[in-house]
Structures are given as structure tokens and as C-alpha cells.
Amino acid sequence: MKRAAVILSGCGVYDGAEIQEAVLSLLALDRAAVSYQCFAPDVRQAHVVNHLTGEEMGESRNVMVEAARIARGNLKPLSEAKVDEFDLVLLPGGFGAAKNLCNFAFDAENLEALPELVEFLKAAHAAGLPIGFACIAPAIAARVFGEEGLSFTIGDDAGTASALSKWGARHEARSVTEVVVDEKLKIVTTPAYMFGDARISEVAAGLENWVKATVALS
Amino acid sequence: MKRAAVILSGCGVYDGAEIQEAVLSLLALDRAAVSYQCFAPDVRQAHVVNHLTGEEMGESRNVMVEAARIARGNLKPLSEAKVDEFDLVLLPGGFGAAKNLCNFAFDAENLEALPELVEFLKAAHAAGLPIGFACIAPAIAARVFGEEGLSFTIGDDAGTASALSKWGARHEARSVTEVVVDEKLKIVTTPAYMFGDARISEVAAGLENWVKATVALS
Numbered sequence: 001m002k003r004a005a006v007i008l009s010g011c012g013v014y015d016g017a018e019i020q021e022a023v024l025s026l027l028a029l030d031r032a033a034v035s036y037q038c039f040a041p042d043v044r045q046a047h048v049v050n051h052l053t054g055e056e057m058g059e060s061r062n063v064m065v066e067a068a069r070i071a072r073g074n075l076k077p078l079s080e081a082k083v084d085e086f087d088l089v090l091l092p093g094g095f096g097a098a099k100n101l102c103n104f105a106f107d108a109e110n111l112e113a114l115p116e117l118v119e120f121l122k123a124a125h126a127a128g129l130p131i132g133f134a135c136i137a138p139a140i141a142a143r144v145f146g147e148e149g150l151s152f153t154i155g156d157d158a159g160t161a162s163a164l165s166k167w168g169a170r171h172e173a174r175s176v177t178e179v180v181v182d183e184k185l186k187i188v189t190t191p192a193y194m195f196g197d198a199r200i201s202e203v204a205a206g207l208e209n210w211v212k213a214t215v216a217l218s
Numbered sequence: 219m220k221r222a223a224v225i226l227s228g229c230g231v232y233d234g235a236e237i238q239e240a241v242l243s244l245l246a247l248d249r250a251a252v253s254y255q256c257f258a259p260d261v262r263q264a265h266v267v268n269h270l271t272g273e274e275m276g277e278s279r280n281v282m283v284e285a286a287r288i289a290r291g292n293l294k295p296l297s298e299a300k301v302d303e304f305d306l307v308l309l310p311g312g313f314g315a316a317k318n319l320c321n322f323a324f325d326a327e328n329l330e331a332l333p334e335l336v337e338f339l340k341a342a343h344a345a346g347l348p349i350g351f352a353c354i355a356p357a358i359a360a361r362v363f364g365e366e367g368l369s370f371t372i373g374d375d376a377g378t379a380s381a382l383s384k385w386g387a388r389h390e391a392r393s394v395t396e397v398v399v400d401e402k403l404k405i406v407t408t409p410a411y412m413f414g415d416a417r418i419s420e421v422a423a424g425l426e427n428w429v430k431a432t433v434a435l436s
Contacts, residue, residue, distance in 0.1 A: 011229065011237075012287035019229075019288050023241040023418075030419040051286035058276075060223065068269035069230035070237050072411070075270065192291075200241075201248040 002087040002218055004029050004036040005124075007078060007117070008067035010094030012192065014049040016022030016063070021134055022070045022186040024204045026091045028211035034088070038075040040067035041114055046099040046106070063100045067120050077092040078116055083123045087218040088204050090211070095193055104110020108163045111143045118144055130186040130217035136160075138189040142169040145185055155191030178204040181213050187212045220436055222247050222254040222304040225296060225335070226254035226285035227314025231411065232267040234281065236312030239410050240288045241351055242422045243310045246429035252306070256293040264317040264324070271304075281318045294332055300374075301341045305436040311353020313409055322357040326381045332333070336362055338402055348404040348435035350428050356407040360387040363403055371398040373409030381398045395424040399431050406432045 006025060012017020026042050029036045042062050048059040091097060096210045098105040102113035113121075121144055124131055133141045139160075146167025153174040154160050161171035172180050176198045179190040189195040190210035207210075224243060228234020244394040247254045256274075258281050268275040286293040309315060314391040320331035331339075339362055344351060351359045356370045357378075362386030372378050379389035390398050394416045397408040409420050410433040 013290050014289075018290075019237055020241050020290070023238050024245070026238070027242070027418050027422055030417050049291075050283055051291045054284050054291070065268055065270050069234075072231050072236075072238070073269045073272070140317075150290070200245050200246050204245055 002034045002215060003085065004034050004083050005086040005089045006036050006038045007089065008038055008040045008070060008075070009094060009100045010045050010063045011066040011069045012049070012051055013053055013094045014054065015045055015047060015099065016094055017070060017092055018135055018193050020200055020203060021071060021092040021094065021207060024135070024207045025116045025127055025211060027088055028208040032215050034201060034215055038067065038071040039078045039081045040064040040075060040137055041101070041116060043100065044115070063096065069101045078120065081120055083120070083127045083129065086129060087126050088129055088214050089131045090214065091133045091137040091140065093137045094194040095136070097135065097137040098139055102140050102143065104136070110192035111139065113140045113143060128186070130188065130214045132188040132214035134190050134207060134210055135192040135194050139164055141187055141189065143167055145169070146188060148185055150185055151180055151182045152187065153191060157194065157196035176202045177209065179206070179210050179213050183217070186217045188217070220251050220252045220433060221303065223299050223304040223307045224254050225307065225309045226256055226258045226288060226293070227312060227318045228281045229265050229284040229287045230269055231312045232269055232272065233263055233265060233266065233317065234284055234312055234314035235310055236353055236411050237287060237288060238421060239312065240426060242344045242425045243308055243352070243429060246426040250429055251434050252433055256285065256289040257299045258293060258330040259296045259319070259334060260320065261332070270394045279327045279352055281314065281320045296338065299338055301338070301345045301347065304347060306341050306347055306432050309351045309355040309358065311355045313354070314417040315353065315355040316357055320358050322354070326416055329357065330359045331361055338385070346404070348406065348432045350406040350432035352377065352408050352425060352428055353410040353412050358406055359407065363387070363405060366403055368403055368405060369398055370405065370407040371409060373412035375412065388425055394420045395427065396430050397424070397428050404435045
């Protein structure tokens, strides 16, 4: 049975992992007979957003503790993720990927990802593991693997695509159900809720294609 | 197009709505071409649980605000739910159903549900709407509709089943992928993560059966 490491970034589209994307990714893995372990960094969320109003709340929450809600408690610190225990790696999206895993939402020009995440992704890549990035998580791929000439998608938003191309990655527009497979780098990307008005069944179809394509490269 | 009201109880299995169940319910509705609106009561959570450790946290969170995370912000107060705008009602599970929507987790003997929820459920029932309860949410059904002779399931836990039968409801054991359809009362129940070790694909299959059976009664 193949094994996937799934890296989450909190719990909630506006300040953490996009919940629906995360759950639908786990479902697609299980349906593909791939076992999974969820991970998240043991860091404070950039902020906490009231998902009803969109306003910032005067609270502090931990990315790992909140992400554990999605994983029914079965989640480990990212620092404990070992490349040789997995066959593939997946990063669903949500603003957490752009706020907690990297700083894209706050300083796109000077994008930097969490050092422990960069280290894990580079080790996985060096070991030949395919890596899937969904929604806005491909921002991290563009930063870390851009200079290797990565082909990727974040949907059809030209501004975001342009901002993410500065490190050498090439953007390709895709619909919500489609993926970009970079076979050379073994990196698979899909827009998911970058199309914010998409139906959940469309996002599920896109994420299923994304999981299947990533598993196929493993 | 049929329309479903989905009532959530927070965001996270141990103190709110079971996230995976909620998302998989929305997916099943969308795949069945049923539109949905999420609701939650505007009340404080009974408590906040650290989902990594299982321990209580010294925090206060609002059920409606947290449930909005699952619904990507598109959630309304339960007090605004109008029966004549919907064709069916669904309540996914999670401890939130037993802690925030009623007090079953704290005082099973003297189970009482939130008055605004009881009022809405009775009005929906009187109007002929089918209602689906998943996981531990059938505890609410057993309390509210027990004296009408409800047939229901919460899986195969004899103790819980017995505790919930005192108001007149009859429990039937079911596996994770199965449902109990009370055709007379138009109430559909399924165990979902009452089987805590179930695979997400099994829970998805059970919830899809549950949604289809509830839609079929509408």
C-alpha cells in the first residue's frame, strides 16, 4: 500500500487549510487505496479570522492544534515527517498555505516558505517522491522549484500567476477540474477553490484527478 | 432543484461538528443536485478541546462562527432558518451535536435539545420535510421524535442505543455504510463516525446513502 504525507496549515479557508479541500484530498487518497498521515508545523497562525464576517479576531491559535480538527486528532508535527516513510506528498490549499506555510499573502514579492517545510519538500523531491500542491499552495512550489523550470497552475488569475513566475516557473491556466503534471519534476498542481464559486463536486473532481496524477508518478 | 438545510454544531469532532462528515454530506448533496444552506445556533460552544491532546483548552468559541469555517463563510444563524424555504433537513454528527445542540454528552438521562432547534425540527416535521441525522445526532431525534415510535440507528453501541430508547424510539444496529429509514416519520439515520476507526471512504459511502434516502423522501 502506498503512503502519503498530507501537510495541513490550520483549519479554515481564511486563516488555515481549506477544510473541504483537505477532506476531499483524504477521501481521494483512501479511494485510491493510499494510506495517509497528516502533518502540520508547530507554529502560531499568522492570525485568526472570523469566517462569518471576514474580520480578524483578537485570538492566537496554533497551526498544528487547529489542523488536528480536520484529521480527527491523528496529526503529527511536520518536524517528525520522514521522507523514507512515504511515497508521495500532498499540500491542499486555503489561505493557511499562503499565510502560515509561507508569507505569500502578506509579501508576495519576497515570498519565503517555512524553513522546515522547504527542507522537507527538497528532501522529498531529491528522493524522487512526487509532490502535489492544490489551490494557492502552488505558490510554495513556484518559490522552491521555480528555478528548476517548474510548470504549474493556480487556475486562471493572471496577476497571481505573474507574481509567482519570477523565480522561473511557467504558469498554465487550468479549470477547476484540471491539473498540470510536471512529469520531469514530478510535481502536480490543481486550482481547486482558487475558483471561489466552484461547486464542491467540481472541486472534488479536480482533487481526485490531482491525487490520481500524483499517485501515478510515485 | 431541491434545497437542503444543513445544521452544523461547530468545527471539529471533539467539540463541534465532525468536519469530515459535514463536508462529505455537502458533497453528497451537490452530487445529488440538491442545493444547500448551512446553519448553526448562535451560542457558545460547551467547551473547546485541543484535538491533538484531547484536553480542554481555556478558550471560548461561538458555535456559529466556528461552523462557518466548514461552510467557507456561507452560513446563517439557525434562528433565520425558515421551513418553507427547504425540502429536507440534515444534521451531521460530531460531539458538537451531543454538546452544543443538546446535552447528551453531559447528562444523557435528562437529555434536552436547544429550544430553537427543537422548534425548527418540529416545524420541519409538521410540514412533511424528511430529516436526516448522522453519527450521534440521532440522539436528538430519539428525544424529539421518540414518543412517535421512531426507528433509528447510532451504529452498534448497545449502551448508547439503550440510553436513547427511553423516550420510545426503537434502535436498530447498522454498519457504517448502512442507514435506517423510518418511512412513516420520514427520518433517516446512519452511524458514520460512531464507528471511530472507519475509513473515510466508508463514511462517505454511508453518508451518500443517507443523503440519497433523505432526498428520496422529499
